[in-house]
Structure formats: C-alpha cells, structure tokens
Amino acid sequence: MKKILTIGVFLSFIRICTGQISPNETLIFDGSYELSGMMTNIAQVTMQTSVMKTTNKSYLHLSAEVATFNKWDSFFKIRDLYESYVDPGTLKPSLYKRNVYEGGYTKTEKYSYNPAGNSIKSESKRKNNPVVKNTVSIQPGAVDVITLIYKLRSANLSGLKAGQSIPYIIVFDEKQLRVNLKMLGKEIVSAGNLGKRECYKLSISANTNKLKGADKNLIWLTTDSKHIPCLIKFSIPVGVGQLSLLKTAGI
C-alpha cells in the first residue's frame, strides 16, 4: 500500500512538472526593437519542443530560433539557435547548445551537464578563435536560459501574491546568475491566434548588467495551466524590445 502511494505521489509530481509542456509545441513570436522611439519588427522567434530519443532514454528537446525578416537580412542578418535537451519528467537539462550568427559575428557554445548536476563541461568558440574548453562548478538545479522559460511555465504561479518572487539560478556565458521572477499581478494581453488572454505579469531581474532598469524586463504568462508566454519586454544595454506571441500550434 505504501509503495502504491509513493508511486502515486511520484507520478502526480511528474504530471505537475510536465503537464503544461506538450512535446510537439510551437510558439511563434514577432520580435521588435525600438528604433527612434518606435517599435519596429525585425525578427521572428520560434520556440519549439520535440522528443529526442537515444538508445536508452528519451529527452525533451527545447529550442528557440531567432531569424531576422528578409528585409533586414541584407543589413544585419541574425540566425540564432538555442537548444536544450532535458528530462521530460523533471526538466533537468543534460545538454545545452547555442549557435549564434549576428551580422557576421559567430559564437557557438555547448554545456554538457554532469549527471550529478553540480558541474558543466563547456565548449565555446567565438568567430575564428580556437575552441575554449572549461569545467564550471554549478549549484544543483542551475539551468540554462531556455530551460528556465519552460521551468517557469511548469511552476505553480497561482499561489504567488503580488510582490512575491521565485528564485532561479541560470548558467549563461559560462557564469552562474541568480534570477528572480517577481509577480506583479494579472493583466489581459493579446496572445496572437489565441485572442486576448488573462496573464500573470512577472518582472525578471538578475545579478547582471545585461538587464537594465527596475521592472523593465517583463514576461506575461497565461493564467491557465499551460502558462503560455504571450508578451516579453526586455531592456538591455543596446536598447529596448519586445516579443509578441503571433501563432501557436500543438499546445
């Protein structure tokens, strides 16, 4: 009886962790950037999930692709790919890959997580420089930036009151960063083909100079169990921009 109860609790935990993330989900965003005080559409951001199977295991492949619209390609072409391979049950990452092409600048990055979750082996390469290998100690539970979005989507946000925060630790550019997501309240925002949706409004802050201003980096997630990101506003050293949800599929 005790065993059945334990299994039951374990299975319900897995359901809580992954119930919201479908394995063939696509979210397409319009990426705009503030130029001369006006938001201008410059790129499309596609977030996808799929199943990756190896001989022994099954992983959830999380990816985010940034591609400039063709009118911008001749001036400043961007083709960025961020990927993370995570455990479908716990969203614990095993492998993270980043492939950046931004107006001629290239960067590749790969983190292989130690199975114990306390270190990563990183490999990075910038432009024509040689590959740099490194081992970075991390706190157990530290995730990459892509996994963070899905972790947040799997979190129970209904219990959070305005002003309360959820802390996360992420690894970005081979450095550990503390990220805090503070609940600001609920708002109704446009969610592309989903129409208008009630969303949780969360403020993102981190111990880095890459995010500027207080409550200037924001994310709106639907209040339903899927917690779909509908709008993301960011303020970084080079400017201000936003991602607006355009289309969804396979949710």
Next chain:
Amino acid sequence: MRIAFIIIAIVFVALTIAFTILPMGTIALIPVALAFLFSFFAFFKSKERKRIFSKWLMFFVFVLFLVIVAKDVFVKDKVVTDQKFQLEKQNSQQEAQKELEELEGLK
C-alpha cells in the same frame, strides 16, 4: 527664410528616401512629416510666382508618404528559409544525439 525652409525640407526628403529604402518601417513617417511641414512653410513664405518649387516638393513628399504606407500595408514580414542554417540545425541534432549517448555512458 524661404530658402532655409526649402533646404531643410530637401534634407528631410533625402532622409525620407533613405528610410524608405532601408527597412525602417513606419519610422520613415517622422522625416516625411517634417519634410511636408517645411515644404509647406516654404510655400507659405513664397511669393505667388515663386511657389512652383515648393508645390512640387509637397507633391513629391506626398508620393513618398504613399510609398511608406503602401510598403507597410502590402509588404509582409517573412523569414527566408536559410538552407545553410537548416543544415546546421539538422547536424546539431544528430551531434546532440551522440553527445547525449556519451553522457549516458558516464552514469
């Protein structure tokens, strides 16, 4: 004063042309509005027999305005499929599969 307004209007017309060629979207409405304003001032300050140039300038600015609006309405934002990028994505997934199997071997 009339000459100054004409020069300023021409500068904003040049900026509008540059913004229209570049993918600046509706940002081009800023210089086009200023170009119209200064060409109107030039028209207002001109004597009747000297109004022809500022008239043509205003007409040209109006055509540019139509081009900007038409571009915004009819030219849709789309991403061109990049074969090289698609290939890189496929390769990345194939490599990831091998790398994950190697990581599983570490356990």
